[in-house]
Amino acid sequence: MIKLAIIAFVALYIAPIAVSAAIYLRTNTIADWRTADRSSAGMLARASTHPGAVVRIFSARTVSWRGILATHSWIVVKERGAAAYQRFDYTAWGTPIWVDRFVADGRWFGNAPELIFAADDEAAERMIPTIRSVIAGYPHRNPGDYRVWPGPNSNTFVAAVMSAVPQMRASLPPTAIGKDFPHDGRPIGLTPSGTGVRVSLGGYVGLTLGWVEGLEVNLLGAVAGLDVRRPAIKLPSIGRLGFS
Secondary structure (H helix, E strand, O other): OHHHHHHHHHHHHHHHHHHHHHHHHHHOOOOOHHHOOOOEOOOOOOHHHOOOOEEEEEEEEOOHHHHHOOEEEEEEEEOOOOOOOEEEEEOOOOOOEEEOOOOOOEOEOOEOOEEEEEEEHHHHHHHHHHHHHHHHOOOOOOOOOOOOOOOOOHHHHHHHHHHHOHHHOOOOOOOOOOOOOOOOOOOEEEOOOOOEEEEEEOOOEEEEEEOOOEEEEEEOOEEEEEEOOOOEEEEOOOEEEEOO
16 A cells, blocks of 8 residues: 555656656756746737726746746736736735736746636626735735745735636646645635635645546645546646646
8 A cells, every 4th residue: 555655656746747857958948037038928919909808817837947846827807998908916026916017918937828717808897806806905915925835926826816706617727836825824615616625734735626626636735636527637747638
């Protein structure tokens, strides 16, 4: 039994991290994060040509070697008739919640974002007031509150918003380290989608079981699991392998 557990741990946690590290070493071409590309990835239409309301959640590999393990997530909103998008990031720099510091659909220091959730028009209009309220009252908003690991970090911030808007029915990728950190301090609660239960001991160890999230086991922030709704294997560092 112990031998089987060790094999499973190596296969599900150690091997994916090693593969991700090898891919990074082979493909990384960013010499200096300060000059890395942060331009638009072309995933949003010009706000002036899209009069309806918009809600988007993006996630992209994070800066430098940390991208081997983790992704950074952020939120974009636009009210109906607004002339511009507004982007919210939670970072380690200064006051953690940054507004419009980066291009709404910009590359995260050279890494193209992945679309996690999208809502438009009336559906987005209904969500935006709650999103803004959660951001305004986010408890970890003071300088020094940000922690890369196990949280609260950018993924904790976005997961908190998603928890307040369960009609999103979406899940951050397994590479979003920090998403399982209990932003409200409670070790047991509903999943962000509201379709299951999550148990988390300070973000270090946890178990998630939900219709949207699937089965996820968190060990020191690394998440492995299964998605039944959209069949896939979830692996730390690698992400989802299966249907998108």
